[in-house]
Amino acid sequence: DWNMPDYIGEAVQKIREQVGTDEVILGLSGGVDSSVAAALIHRAIGDQLTCVFVDHGLLRKDEGKMVMDMFSKNLGVKVLRIDAEAQFMGHLAGVTDPEQKRKIIGREFVEVFQVEAGKLTNAKWLAQGTIYPDVIESAGKGKKGQTIKSHHNVGGLPETLNLKLLEPLRELFKDEVRKLGVALGLPHDMVYRHPFPGPGLGVRILGEVKKEYADLLREADAIFIEELRNTPFDLPAVAGIDPGKAPVNWYEATSQAFAVFLPVKSVGVMGDGRTYEYVVALRAVQTLDFMTAQWAHLPHSLLGKVSNRIINEVRGLNRVVYDISGKPPATIEWE
Numbered sequence: 001d002w003n004m005p006d007y008i009g010e011a012v013q014k015i016r017e018q019v020g021t022d023e024v025i026l027g028l029s030g031g032v033d034s035s036v037a038a039a040l041i042h043r044a045i046g047d048q049l050t051c052v053f054v055d056h057g058l059l060r061k062d063e064g065k066m067v068m069d070m071f072s073k074n075l076g077v078k079v080l081r082i083d084a085e086a087q088f089m090g091h092l093a094g095v096t097d098p099e100q101k102r103k104i105i106g107r108e109f110v111e112v113f114q115v116e117a118g119k120l121t122n123a124k125w126l127a128q129g130t131i132y133p134d135v136i137e138s139a140g141k142g143k144k145g146q147t148i149k150s151h152h153n154v155g156g157l158p159e160t161l162n163l164k165l166l167e168p169l170r171e172l173f174k175d176e177v178r179k180l181g182v183a184l185g186l187p188h189d190m191v192y193r194h195p196f197p198g199p200g201l202g203v204r205i206l207g208e209v210k211k212e213y214a215d216l217l218r219e220a221d222a223i224f225i226e227e228l229r230n231t232p233f234d235l236p237a238v239a240g241i242d243p244g245k246a247p248v249n250w251y252e253a254t255s256q257a258f259a260v261f262l263p264v265k266s267v268g269v270m271g272d273g274r275t276y277e278y279v280v281a282l283r284a285v286q287t288l289d290f291m292t293a294q295w296a297h298l299p300h301s302l303l304g305k306v307s308n309r310i311i312n313e314v315r316g317l318n319r320v321v322y323d324i325s326g327k328p329p330a331t332i333e334w335e
């Protein structure tokens with residue numbers, strides 16, 4: 001029983017009262033939560049909001065351009081895009097341990113954001129896309145000792161920068177955030193995207209992260225996602241997918257799907273020649289809560305098409321494998 005125009009009206013009013021004439025900064029990640037928070041706050045206070053979008057070089061194909069088009073061009077939001085690829089790659093060079101990689105990415109993110117935020121001397125507020133499940137989770141703390149989303153929530157910034165926290169989505173569940181996003185004019189496909197981890201492709205490149213690997217992975221991943229979106233879903237039901245939702249394509253019929261870069265070379269043939277190139281794994285899962293998950297029984301025709309396209313279109317990859325591991329015992333990400 002949730003009236004969207006009324007809700008937006010009240011939320012806008014509340015933000016205006018809270019913030020007054022102060023300036024607000026927000027770290028835009030391209031994810032659903034920070035995007036919806038940005039759109040809502042922009043609706044309330046317009047140019048008093050400045051978004052900082054840190055491109056760490058571990059985003060998906062065209063993601064940076066998409067964020068800039070959507071916010072800067074279409075919605076007229078002030079967005080500073082910071083190209084920090086070289087800085088991130090530099091700090092990640094030689095590092096292979098997954099948790100160490102997460103720590104470095106999180107730390108550099110805070111570092112870059114802090115420098116940019118420090119330049120906006122009039123800012124009094126730090127806005128974040130914290131949603132209700134995050135509030136609960138940080139009260140309990142994540143699994144495996146990992147602080148999930150630590151880098152989204154830019155821990156420590158309010159103290160060091162002396163900013164007050166603005167968290168307009170704190171009372172909302174994910175599905176409510178999505179409805180709010182659509183009502184605020186964000187594109188449906190963006191608002192209903194699969195989750196993407198804060199460390200980005202950093203945890204989908206096994207071992208050491210290199211720009212060369214990230215570039216290959218971006219191409220393979222984009223082909224996989226495109227084919228999932230283009231393949232109609234016509235089965236009656238899938239376990240692990242909310243029965244209230246009727247998926248129209250295989251992207252919607254899966255909860256999360258992506259390619260993983262394996263820094264391993266194998267032999268292949270191409271024309272008359274022998275190739276010796278890298279491998280990618282495809283991962284697609286169905287789950288309601290991401291705590292357990294099953295591998296998606298994608299049609300073989302779809303898998304075959306994706307494999308052919310990746311090998312034909314991405315120079316540097318000559319083998320594609322499909323991950324058929326459930327969670328548990330495997331995790332959804334490979335690192």
Ligand code: XMP
Binds near residue numbers: 102256290330
């Ligand atoms: P796993 O791999 O633990 O993933 O089965 C469960 C869900 O959490 C996401 N994930 C992360 N999200 N920072 C994030 O923001 C992380 O370090 C991280 N690690 C895993 C993963 O994408 C899946 O949705």
